[in-house]
Amino acid sequence: MSAEELVAVVTINKDAVGGDIPIFFAGTEEEQARIATTLAKVLKGMVHDIGNGAYLIVKH
Amino acid sequence: MNEYGMTIGLGVLMGTLARAYMLRSDYRQYPGYPHGYVTHLSLGFIAAALGSVALPAIAEKEFAAVTFLALAGQQFREVRNMERESLAALEVAELVPRGHDYIEGIARVFEARNYLVILTALASSSANYITGRPLLSIFVGIVFTLISGILMRGRVIANIAEVKAGKLNFKGALLMVDEIDIMNIGLPAMREKILTDGLGVVIHPKDDNARSTLHNMGQRQAIAHVATTILGTKKDIDTPEFTPMVRKNIDTGAIALFCVPAEKDIDSLVAAVERVPVLESARRAPLKTKAGRIAAD
Known part of the structure; x- marks a missing residue:
């Protein structure tokens, strides 16, 4: 099993995230889903919804 | 000569x-x-x-x-x-x-x-x-x-367990087969795709020996691999959401397989899983020990 790696965060809730990772802000949920889809395809990662308005792109 | x-x-x-x-x-x-x-x-x-x-x-x-x-x-x-x-x-x-x-x-x-x-x-x-x-x-x-x-x-899964069709459902972002957690799917579009194209089966072990055998990660990977070999998969390198997953119910010991096959046919999937060989290296027999038998009842 390879180690998981958090590569990016896409959020509509600016207060929910911070720190030393690429963070993308979106205005609406549709925009958030679109950015997350593109990033996931480019980074070959998977999108996870942590439930507070932030999507994580994780490499498994 | x-x-x-x-x-x-x-x-x-x-x-x-x-x-x-x-x-x-x-x-x-x-x-x-x-x-x-x-x-x-x-x-x-x-x-x-x-x-x-x-x-x-x-x-x-x-x-x-x-x-x-x-x-x-x-x-x-x-x-x-x-x-x-x-x-x-x-x-x-x-x-x-x-x-x-x-x-x-x-x-x-x-x-x-x-x-x-x-x-x-x-x-x-x-x-x-x-x-x-x-x-x-x-x-x-x-x-x-x-x-x-x-x-x-050798033995196959059908000898040690019962394979039944399971129902895919979502609890929020969490994908489940019946009541067994599989993984978190973030994108709503992917969730819809999984609900329309995905399949799930639940493998109920017949006894404690079967349960410990099925809990081996190598055995579970073999199940996922065989299911994919037989039915194909919609997974590609940029869609890890469609990766077949085998997870267990921590309370009952049942095993759930989730996959997004190229050919959606639940009978074929059940038949494929039933024919997965029981791996020698995964085989466990706690019931052969005294301590294991005490725990069994």
Whole structure:
């Protein structure tokens, strides 16, 4: 099993995230889903919804 | 030489045929490239030759010849290494890998088959040597081949567990098969796609032995790999959401398989899972121990 790696965060809730990772802000949920889809395809990662308005792109 | 010609010839023939028979019976494990067939048939031929000269060698009081069998043992361990290495090298290109346990199991099977070939060749050459009747020798060879086939069959998931169709559903972003958690799917579009195209089965172990066997990660990976081999997968390198997953219910010990097959057919998936071999390395038997039996009730 390879180690998981958090590569990016896409959020509509600016207060929910911070720190030393690429963070993308979106205005609406549709925009958030679109950015997350593109990033996931480019980074070959998977999108996870942590439930507070932030999507994580994780490499498994 | 002539007096043993028939004995050795029949032994080699039956041994090689036994190897060919066993090659045919393993469609699921064999990559199926023609060169692989050539390699294994040739090695089978060598094994058969070794088996069939054993008895004539002893009859001639050439006891040193028996040491060749030791050499054969060494040689066939090499077969195991060869299979392991080549399958491990191909693993990188698999969307759903076989896993080390499955590869080890396949490699071991390939080694063991050569020993069964030696045994078959020895039996049929002995039959001809002792009775002098070639037809009887052929008959013995066929019987041993069939016995080898039964010995090599091994157990499958259907023997140790019940496989039932499961229902995919989402609790928020969490994908579940019946009540077993699988994974978190973030994108709403992916969730919809999974609900329309995905399939799930639940594997209920029949007893505690089966439960610990199914909990082995190698065994679970083998299940995912076989399901993908038979039904295909919609997974690609940029859609990890469609990766087949095998997770357990921590309370009941049942196992759930989730996959997004290229061909959506639940009956086919259940049949495929039922036929997944139980891996030797994954096999556990806590019920054979006293402590295990105490826990069982």
